[in-house]
Amino acid sequence: MYMNKKLLTTVTRIIWILFTISTIITIFILFKGTINSFMGKFLNGYIIFIFFFLFYNGFVTILNMSKLKWDEIRKRLLRFFILFSIFLAVNFVLTYLIKGKANIPGLSTPFGFAFGITFMDIIFTKERNNKKKLNS
Template sequence: MKKFPTNLISNMFYTIFVVSTIITLFIVYKDIDNSFAIKFVIGYVVFLMLFIFYFIVATVNNMRKVKWVDIIKRMYRFISTFVLLSGTSIIYCYFFRQTEIDYYRIFHIALGLSLGIAFFDLAFSSKKNVD
C-alpha cells in the first residue's frame, strides 16, 4: 500500500483555505443571503476549525523531530516574548488609557502572539528543515 505524501495533504489544505476564504469574504462583503451562501459560510467555519486542529497536530508532530537544544531556545523565545508583550500592553494601558486594565485580554493576546512567534514555523517544516 502506498503512503499518501503529507506535502500533498498540506498543499490541498492551503489551497482550499485560500479559495474558500476568498469566496467567504465575497459572500460577506456582497451580503449574499441565500441558503447555499449560509451553508457555505458555516462549512467554512467548520473547515477553519479543522484547519487549526491540523496546524496544532502538524506542529506537535514536527516538534517531536526537533533537538532538545532547539526546543529550549524556542521556549526561551516564547517566555521572553510573552513577558515583553504583556509588560508593554500593561504599561500602555496604564499610561494611555484611563479605564481599568483588562488583564484577561492582555494575557490572552500576548499568549497567542508569543506562541505564534515561537512555534509557527514548525507547522510548515518538512523533515529536511526540522533536523
C-alpha cells in the same frame, strides 16, 4: 518514512491553500452583506473547517517538533512565551488606550501571533531539513 513526510507536507500545503481561498470567499460574502442559504451553509462549513484547521496545525507542529533536539524545543517554547506575553501586554495597552477602560483582552490573537511566528517553519519542514539539523 520519507514518503509519509512528503505526503504530510503535501496535505499541509493543500489545506493551507484551501484555508486561503475559503477565507477570501468568506470575506467577500461578509462584505457583500446579503446571505442566501448557500452562503449560510458555506459560512457554517468554514467555521467547522477552521476548527479542524487549527487542530491539524497543532498536531503537525507537535509531530514535527518531536524530531527536534531538546535545546531547540526549549528555545522555541521560551520564544513563544516571551512573544505571547509581549503581544498580550500590547493588546491590553491598546485596548485601554482605545476604549478607555482596562478589561482583560482575548487570548486568541496574542496566542495566534506568537504561535505563528514561533512555529510556522516547523509546520512546513521537510525530512531533509531535519536530517541536516540533526547531522550538524
